[in-house]
Amino acid sequence: MGKLNVTLCGIEMDNPVIPASGTFGYGYEFAELYDINCLGTFSFKGTTKEPRYGNPLPRIAECSAGLINAIGLQNPGIDRVISEELPKLAKVFHKPVMANVGGFSVEEYVELCARLDKEEQVGWLEVNISCPNVKKGGKSYGMTPEGAAEVTAAVKAVTTKPCIMKLTPNVTDIVAIAKACEDAGADGVSLINTLYGMRIDLRTGRPVIANRMGGYSGPAAFPIALRMVYQVRAAVNIPIVGIGGVSSAEDVIEMMYAGATAVGVGAANCIDPYASKKIVEDLPRVMEKYGIDTLESIIGGAQ
Amino acid sequence: MKQETLTVLSNDALTKSVYRMRLAGDLSSFTRPGQFCNIAVPGFYLRRPISVCDIEGDVLTLLYKVVGHGTEAMAAMQPGTALDVLCGLGNGYDTAMSGDRPLLLGGGVGIPPLYGLAKALLAEGKPVRAILGFNTAEEIFFSDEFRALGVDVTVTTADGSAGEKGFVTDALPADCSYFYTCGPLPMLRAVYEKTHTSGQFSFEARMGCGFGACMGCSMKTADGGYKRVCREGPVFRKEEIVWEN
Numbered sequence: 302m303g304k305l306n307v308t309l310c311g312i313e314m315d316n317p318v319i320p321a322s323g324t325f326g327y328g329y330e331f332a333e334l335y336d337i338n339c340l341g342t343f344s345f346k347g348t349t350k351e352p353r354y355g356n357p358l359p360r361i362a363e364c365s366a367g368l369i370n371a372i373g374l375q376n377p378g379i380d381r382v383i384s385e386e387l388p389k390l391a392k393v394f395h396k397p398v399m400a401n402v403g404g405f406s407v408e409e410y411v412e413l414c415a416r417l418d419k420e421e422q423v424g425w426l427e428v429n430i431s432c433p434n435v436k437k438g439g440k441s442y443g444m445t446p447e448g449a450a451e452v453t454a455a456v457k458a459v460t461t462k463p464c465i466m467k468l469t470p471n472v473t474d475i476v477a478i479a480k481a482c483e484d485a486g487a488d489g490v491s492l493i494n495t496l497y498g499m500r501i502d503l504r505t506g507r508p509v510i511a512n513r514m515g516g517y518s519g520p521a522a523f524p525i526a527l528r529m530v531y532q533v534r535a536a537v538n539i540p541i542v543g544i545g546g547v548s549s550a551e552d553v554i555e556m557m558y559a560g561a562t563a564v565g566v567g568a569a570n571c572i573d574p575y576a577s578k579k580i581v582e583d584l585p586r587v588m589e590k591y592g593i594d595t596l597e598s599i600i601g602g603a604q
Numbered sequence: 605m606k607q608e609t610l611t612v613l614s615n616d617a618l619t620k621s622v623y624r625m626r627l628a629g630d631l632s633s634f635t636r637p638g639q640f641c642n643i644a645v646p647g648f649y650l651r652r653p654i655s656v657c658d659i660e661g662d663v664l665t666l667l668y669k670v671v672g673h674g675t676e677a678m679a680a681m682q683p684g685t686a687l688d689v690l691c692g693l694g695n696g697y698d699t700a701m702s703g704d705r706p707l708l709l710g711g712g713v714g715i716p717p718l719y720g721l722a723k724a725l726l727a728e729g730k731p732v733r734a735i736l737g738f739n740t741a742e743e744i745f746f747s748d749e750f751r752a753l754g755v756d757v758t759v760t761t762a763d764g765s766a767g768e769k770g771f772v773t774d775a776l777p778a779d780c781s782y783f784y785t786c787g788p789l790p791m792l793r794a795v796y797e798k799t800h801t802s803g804q805f806s807f808e809a810r811m812g813c814g815f816g817a818c819m820g821c822s823m824k825t826a827d828g829g830y831k832r833v834c835r836e837g838p839v840f841r842k843e844e845i846v847w848e849n
Contacts, residue, residue, distance in 0.1 A: 323818065323819075324813075324817060324818060325817060326816065326817050326819075330815060330816045330817050330835075331817070333605075334605065346819070354822065354824060354830050355819065355822065357848065358809055358810070358821065358822075358823070359809070359810040360810070360812075360819075360820045360821070360822075361650075361810045361811060361812045361818070361820040361821075362810070363648070363649055363650045363674075364649065365649070366649060367649055368649060368650055368812060370812060370818065370820060372818070372819045372820060375819045375822055375830070509810075519649055520649075568649075570813070570817060571650070571812045571813040571817060571818050572644070572649060572650060572651060572813070573607075573644075574605070574607065574690070574813070574815055574817070575607065
């Protein structure tokens with residue numbers, strides 16, 4: 302094992318850096334810019350059963366340290382992801398990919414996970430039970446321990462690959478939800494999804510985003526995400542993918558000290574297409590600066 | 605697309621709110637008029653997407669309107685400032701479809717990309733007509749620069765303080781065979797409805813990334829699918845466009 306290697310749910314990764322779902326498409330926009338095989342893996346665009354256009358424009362609002370988005374799970378749907386996106390990806394990415402799915406019923410989660418579980422390229426399933434952008438039936442499954450456990454148990458029953466449940470921070474007690482996932486058989490949890498937020502345009506007095514509210518991400522989310530990873534690490538034994546405002550190799554290392562086995566990079570990809578690559582390349586320098594021999598050795602070190 | 609460091613050569617006000625910034629650097633990733641760049645403005649999280657007005661050698665000319673804090677910060681930039689710019693973004697205008705005598709329809713800060721387009725069309729030996737619309741006389745910019753290229757220019761102002769009174773669409777010639785347009789959304793829609801020929805429309809959108817990753821700027825298209833303003837756009841053929849609501 303090299304200095305940067307980590308093992309996430311039984312799969313060894315060259316490094317812990319994972320561009321987060323929704324900020325990296327299906328990979329090939331970035332593959333035009335650099336060899337994306339330098340990444341640990343990436344989590345592809347949240348995929349649903351049916352094709353989705355998503356929300357009306359505008360979908361983006363800038364904040365002083367980040368952005369709010371309300372994309373609304375735009376994606377081509379599972380059929381085309383399997384028939385078109387994955388074959389295209391296979392030409393440029395030769396590592397197991399993390400398959401992110403979003404559903405509007407337990408049955409949809411089950412179908413999506415069962416089908417992607419059979420795809421050779423898929424290493425992990427990342428089950429988004431938290432997307433706050435989609436107005437469908439009110440609360441998401443990830444807002445209660447019972448809902449989170451229901452989806453977890455259902456997808457675990459039809460899959461062989463590791464299932465990582467992606468959690469929303471817009472809850473009273475994220476630790477209880479992480480524990481419910483663990484108890485229901487989850488192989489890991491990823492946190493945090495975006496924080497509910499909004500902006501108002503002073504010229505119109507109306508919300509900037511057509512959907513009114515959206516999910517905030519960016520550097521200001523980092524301390525909140527770090528705190529939640531730290532709390533969840535103390536309470537569960539399954540691996541954590543720490544996500545939220547990570548913008549530098551220093552942030553990756555901080556997230557790992559808090560308890561993350563691997564680390565998602567989200568909004569940073571939107572402002573610098575090379576952000577994830579730069580973070581991977583900068584890790585050895587920062588490790589040396591702080592006397593860290595291997596990343597695996599620091600996971601949860603701050604507990 | 606390429607990430608480049610460009611250096612500000614000059615940055616001057618053309619009107620109360622429209623500025624011209626000239627930047628020097630490697631511009632080899634720009635291949636067509638109507639493309640845009642995405643500028644990292646220090647102190648602001650998202651980049652600012654700005655359409656390309658002109659490229660001469662290694663000098664890029666941008667015209668931008670100060671509408672918020674980000675463009676205010678741009679207006680204060682001094683010559684010598686080095687900027688992180690994503691270059692060569694978007695599809696740009698296709699000059700091959702222009703026909704013999706293309707018409708350019710520009711409104712306000714939508715006018716800049718039509719300048720580079722006019723140069724490209726003229727270089728192909730096609731006489732170019734342009735109708736440039738403004739709100740009022742004191743907001744007029746670049747009409748003389750178009751004339752200096754040899755473009756047959758008609759200016760309209762909404763208040764009648766200069767040129768013909770009315771909107772760009774009030775001055776449409778009957779013999780238009782193909783057009784290119786860029787301007788505010790209500791103008792684009794009026795152009796769509798009042799023209800009887802085909803043409804190309806350049807759209808503006810609030811963007812997250814500007815290079816196709818975040819899906820923040822997707823537009824529904826007539827084939828039932830969607831295209832990203834930043835990636836498959838910002839220029840769309842009239843036949844591709846769907847107006848929502």
